[in-house]
Amino acid sequence: MKLSKRLNVINSLITQPLDIIWDCCCDHGFLGMALLERGIAKQINFVDIIPQLMEALEQSLQQFEQGKSLPSWQVRCEDVAQIKLPTDAKQVIVIAGVGGDLCLKLIEQIIANNPHSLKQLSFIICPIMHLYKVRAGLKDCNLQLDSEQIIVENKRFYEVLQVSFNATGTITKTGAHMWDTHNPQHHQYQQQLLDHYTRMLNKDRLYYQKVITEYQHVFER
Numbered sequence: 079m080k081l082s083k084r085l086n087v088i089n090s091l092i093t094q095p096l097d098i099i100w101d102c103c104c105d106h107g108f109l110g111m112a113l114l115e116r117g118i119a120k121q122i123n124f125v126d127i128i129p130q131l132m133e134a135l136e137q138s139l140q141q142f143e144q145g146k147s148l149p150s151w152q153v154r155c156e157d158v159a160q161i162k163l164p165t166d167a168k169q170v171i172v173i174a175g176v177g178g179d180l181c182l183k184l185i186e187q188i189i190a191n192n193p194h195s196l197k198q199l200s201f202i203i204c205p206i207m208h209l210y211k212v213r214a215g216l217k218d219c220n221l222q223l224d225s226e227q228i229i230v231e232n233k234r235f236y237e238v239l240q241v242s243f244n245a246t247g248t249i250t251k252t253g254a255h256m257w258d259t260h261n262p263q264h265h266q267y268q269q270q271l272l273d274h275y276t277r278m279l280n281k282d283r284l285y286y287q288k289v290i291t292e293y294q295h296v297f298e299r
């Protein structure tokens with residue numbers, strides 16, 4: 079299964095055997111399929127809210143599994159916010175390719191609905207935009223940082239974060255561990271963020287000036 083760079087990075091972050099991986103907002107299901115092929119989890123759950131997509135994915139997976147011995151899988155057409163997690167399973171929830179606001183809302187609702195399943199749970203996320211706000215929200219949920227990195231794919235910048243309740247790293251709003259001062263692309267990303275938040279200044283000067291100041295200092299840590 080050939081994956082995009084973004085999905086490939088997420089795939090490679092999953093190194094430990096797991097009970098369940100949730101490929102949430104899965105659309106085409108490519109990530110979950112790659113994970114199925116690797117056999118890294120006992121079960122892969124594909125979740126998306128669009129029935130036609132899920133019907134097509136169910137058929138693709140049936141063909142994909144022909145002649146192979148894969149772990150078990152489920153295609154679930156439902157709102158990710160409503161998923162019910164088993165309490166005693168080691169599981170990873172992946173949410174990639176949706177906006178930052180939606181990504182955070184889904185995480186908040188999953189946590190609120192599954193208070194007894196959080197010990198062995200981790201999230202790998204790659205939202206589109208609004209990472210400052212997402213990171214602030216993750217901190218408010220008391221999540222901790224396992225890893226974070228910047229990815230460039232088709233000239234667009236993404237952040238991939240791995241977070242859980244057992245991790246020991248602190249989540250910072252601008253990403254304390256992902257900036258490499260020797261990487262020109264990271265400077266480009268910083269500039270893009272500064273330009274974006276400068277355009278936002280007229281909406282809430284006090285708040286966005288603080289965001290800009292924080293992004294101005296990311297290479298100084």
Ligand SMILES: C[S@@+](CC[C@H](N)C(=O)[O-])C[C@H]1O[C@@H](n2cnc3c(N)ncnc32)[C@H](O)[C@@H]1O
Nearest residue numbers: 103104105125126127128156157158159174175
């Ligand atoms: C752009 S695709 C992302 C596909 C893949 N995860 C990736 O990163 O390439 C976004 C998907 O999120 C799904 N989605 C949006 N909100 C959702 C929700 N609340 N519950 C389940 N799926 C949702 C959409 O139906 C769409 O298929």
